[in-house]
Amino acid sequence: MAPSSPKAAHTRQKLVNASAKLFAIHGYEKTTLRSIAAESGMSLGSAYYYFESKEQLAGELYRATREAHRNLAWPRLLVGNTLEGNIRAVMDTALDALEPFQGFGPAFLRAAFSGGAGPEAADADVAAVNRAKEFGLWRQAVTTARPQPPLAIRNDLPELLWLVQRGILLFWAYDASPGRERTRRLVRNAAPLLARLSVLSRLPVVRAILDDVIGLVRSAADGDRTPYRR
């Protein structure tokens, strides 16, 4: 079903490129699949030979966006940064990478949540790898931070931040304010708060609360590993 021959990847890439371009210009709704096909120099039906739906194409875009985000954020995570600075770095660049794709909320969220499984190997492994990649970014943000966060929380912090980031993505998706100003404000305020929380995690009370929160969101997010395909 999903074409996987050697040169198929190339054709698929042409479609992704074209849709990236057109989507960024006209937005999700206004970009017609016919125009994408035309821009890619192929017929409408052909496009459907490579992607099951417009939304799946958007899903591919989402993946590319995350890749871009990684490339944007990683070089900014230098040893010696404050934790707050690193949080800002990762989150700000995430918004930067998403910027061209306002109006993609629903499509992106579906890609991010309901089985991040891409068109190729739709295995749980792939999802796991993607998750690991994003995790890596947050792990880096934590390990390069100076001073180091308290030992008590150092291990869980990347996951916590990753979860917060997902929440911010949700917020972004339905933020209709110009320039995503609301989301940017959210990030601006969340970063220092999270950094402060990290420090406070030295206190047993706070630590206990954070443990609970982590456990909570983790238990809910679980099942991402074994997704229920729709």
Add this chain to the structure above:
Amino acid sequence: MAPSSPKAAHTRQKLVNASAKLFAIHGYEKTTLRSIAAESGMSLGSAYYYFESKEQLAGELYRATREAHRNLAWPRLLVGNTLEGNIRAVMDTALDALEPFQGFGPAFLRAAFSGGAGPEAADADVAAVNRAKEFGLWRQAVTTARPQPPLAIRNDLPELLWLVQRGILLFWAYDASPGRERTRRLVRNAAPLLARLSVLSRLPVVRAILDDVIGLVRSAADGDRTPYRR
């Protein structure tokens, strides 16, 4: 543009009823606007005379759902309940009310976030009234709880809970697990945690954190009052 004559409300209601019925049976995507029009005994074009789009119709449904939620939750909030019990009551009934409408995530979220303005008086006032109504539910949950939450937080608690509830709605919207099992688990775990947090708010550290969190989410949620119409 939006018909507001006396009997128009009746016709509009017929459409809402029909769509409620069909949406609940076949889901959002599979329910055709033509079938809704037919079920309402009118022509396709007529339906569009009353609602600008399918999504707006879903938005109306969302409002009805919240109304139903209110009716479900309110009688359960009896003086003497624990705070945790009340939180569970409100959140569980919310999920119950939403149950028939799985797959409505995007449409409902857009209704809930991007200007909850209904088709009639699309004023900021209306949004404010709706917000107040939901607030009322949480205020009731807090004031009937025994023992009473610490004074320090009693005032802000309804808003905090309301914000958490919005987060849960976001989660629900993209929860593809059977029977929204994941969301239910989330609620099951969140309720005791929130109750515990409320108690702990007696401690200055915790209080300070909660203040920050409230301020954070509030600052981001602000602008709901003065929505940017798309």
Add this chain to the structure above:
DNA sequence: TCAATTTTTTGAACATGTTCAAAAAGCGGT
């Protein structure tokens, strides 16, 4: 009551996502 005006209804037309059967192109073996 009748004509003018406004509100409501209608059915046809349109745009776009999606499907599909058939044609075309590519390919391996002889």
Add this chain to the structure above:
DNA sequence: ACCGCTTTTTGAACATGTTCAAAAAATTGA
């Protein structure tokens, strides 16, 4: 070079959300 086979491409057809101009119905003013 030719035959089967698979992969790819194509264009037509379909379903459904949406628009619109014209018809019908209701309302208003004299």
